[in-house]
Amino acid sequence: MTVPLTAPKESILEAEQRVRRKDLSRRWRLFARGAALPILILAVWQTLSATGAISEQLFSSPWLILKQYAALTLSGELPHHLRISIVRASLGFLLGGSAGLIIGLLVGMYRRFEETVNPTVQMLRTVPLLAITPLFIMWFGFGELSKVLLISLGAFFPLYVNTFLGVRNVDAKLFDVARVLEFSRFRQMTKLVLPAALPNILLGIRLSLSIAWLCLVVAELLGADTGVGYMIQDARAFMQTDIVFVGITIFALVGKLSDSIVRYLENRLLRWQDSYKG
Amino acid sequence: MQPVLEIERVNKTFYGEQGTTPVLQSVSLAVHEGDFTTIIGPSGCGKSTLLKIIAGLDLSYEGSVQLRGKRIERPTQEKGFIFQEHRLFPWMTVEQNIAADRSLRDPGVRKAVDELIELVKLGGFERAYPRQLSGGMAQRVAIARALLRQPEVLLLDEPFGALDAFTRGHMQEALLDIWQTNQTAMVLVTHDIDEAVFLSTRVVVMDARPGTIKAIVPIDLPYPRSRTSRAFTELRTLVLNRLDHRAELEQDVYSI
Structure with missing residues (x-):
């Protein structure tokens, strides 16, 4: 009996399709498993408030929140507040994040810089942000400046700490290679230090982004006349629980979205890594 | 000279x-x-x-x-230097590692890199990352990286x-x-x-x-x-003897 060394073409194609179908159904099952708990909670919540077991005024209900979403979007109120919040958070993140990145790189690269700057930064890092907020309001008023600065201060530390750590984790043997190949100072930074520290820098960006959101809420709850935080504060005053929930969920959504973008970047930029994928 | x-x-x-x-x-x-x-x-x-x-x-x-x-x-x-370990940059592909601080968009560099990949017999692996290479392949990339600089x-x-x-x-x-x-x-x-x-x-x-x-x-x-020729084994024995005088006593063992 002769055995064919290669399988016929059709069966290979079929096999590929089978594998792809299997992959797809596996992904669906994964999604279903992750979504089961939230759906259950929403269903129970809706039933309880529909039957009057809990107060609709105080706890709202998924359906009311959804209706409020539609109303606020159509009136243009939600997009308006959201846009302002996003601008504040991005400005603060860019300002504080880039400062954290640059100072983190310098501190990581130069010992003398570390000895001069790091102790002060580490000391400031331990001060709770909320304790500094009154100072910021006294100095910079209730305007945009104090909000952006508060957010940037929060976004500074995670990027600073992780960039510093990333630079210190660069394999010293690769610096020898850079010496032998006569890398310029600029190339040493762009071809060696930055890529080697990138895993830590990206982690720093993720943490900085989430802190930026946190500080945004703090800034907007304390004193503002626009923004999602203000919207929540305003709705609380009038016991509009559904609007409060709209604000909370929109924070969660945008926060998750920005985190997903960085995770996507991580997957693209760190393809070279050879680490345990779980 | x-x-x-x-x-x-x-x-x-x-x-x-x-x-x-x-x-x-x-x-x-x-x-x-x-x-x-x-x-x-x-x-x-x-x-x-x-x-x-x-x-x-x-x-x-x-x-x-x-x-x-x-x-x-x-x-x-x-002075090209090849270390005991390949010491490639893990975030660069084979061709990027050979070019290192030089730009592959430069046609001169591109051509030289392609020729070296040919020389070290790594055709088809230009876009592979070091983690995907065997030890021998990685060391060949390191050699190509040094040779691109045309060392004395x-x-x-x-x-x-x-x-x-x-x-x-x-x-x-x-x-x-x-x-x-x-x-x-x-x-x-x-x-x-x-x-x-x-x-x-x-x-x-x-x-x-x-x-x-x-x-x-x-x-x-x-x-x-x-490696099996008589002249080869004789020279090997000679080097061994220079390396360790005690070996001369056991010369027979090594000159088979």
Whole structure:
């Protein structure tokens, strides 16, 4: 009996399709498993408030929140507040994040810089942000400046700490290679230090982004006349629980979205890594 | 003819907590264009230190080390260095690693990189990352990276020590191939006598504590060399005897 060394073409194609179908159904099952708990909670919540077991005024209900979403979007109120919040958070993140990145790189690269700057930064890092907020309001008023600065201060530390750590984790043997190949100072930074520290820098960006959101809420709850935080504060005053929930969920959504973008970047930029994928 | 590399009366002393240890004592050696020099010796004979001095990675020594008549003061691209591990940048692909700080968009660099990939036989792996390569392949990329800089001399610090015997054999043939094509002077540090006799035009035998050159054995065999030929085994025995006097007593064992 002769055995064919290669399988016929059709069966290979079929096999590929089978594998792809299997992959797809596996992904669906994964999604279903992750979504089961939230759906259950929403269903129970809706039933309880529909039957009057809990107060609709105080706890709202998924359906009311959804209706409020539609109303606020159509009136243009939600997009308006959201846009302002996003601008504040991005400005603060860019300002504080880039400062954290640059100072983190310098501190990581130069010992003398570390000895001069790091102790002060580490000391400031331990001060709770909320304790500094009154100072910021006294100095910079209730305007945009104090909000952006508060957010940037929060976004500074995670990027600073992780960039510093990333630079210190660069394999010293690769610096020898850079010496032998006569890398310029600029190339040493762009071809060696930055890529080697990138895993830590990206982690720093993720943490900085989430802190930026946190500080945004703090800034907007304390004193503002626009923004999602203000919207929540305003709705609380009038016991509009559904609007409060709209604000909370929109924070969660945008926060998750920005985190997903960085995770996507991580997957693209760190393809070279050879680490345990779980 | 002026030698490419001239080492004259180099002394190096290590100053430790337990006093001073001489590492190299009065080491003199000249490397000419097209030479394939192998330095062999027991561990602690300072052969790797000598290579680092030539590379300009170690500058605390006495004596003179000159490349084409100029004193070596720092690492430069004229002295290619191959480390024991491949030391590729893990975030760069094979072609990016060879180009390193140069731009692949430069047509001159692109062409040279493509030719080197051909030379080290890595066609098809241009876009692979180091983690996807075997040890031998990665070391070949490191060699290509050094050769792109057109060095006057290529310094190799036990480059195949971490490879399995089978791959090592292949890499030795690949290195000979590169040497015969490029005519770059090679200085290779090893502790493998077989490797030394198989590759080089002469073997420098060093002794430990302090590190001195004990003998220089010219290897006049034509390439490609057969490891099983009588002349080969005789030369291997000769190097072994220079390396360790006690071995002379057991000469019969080694000359089979």
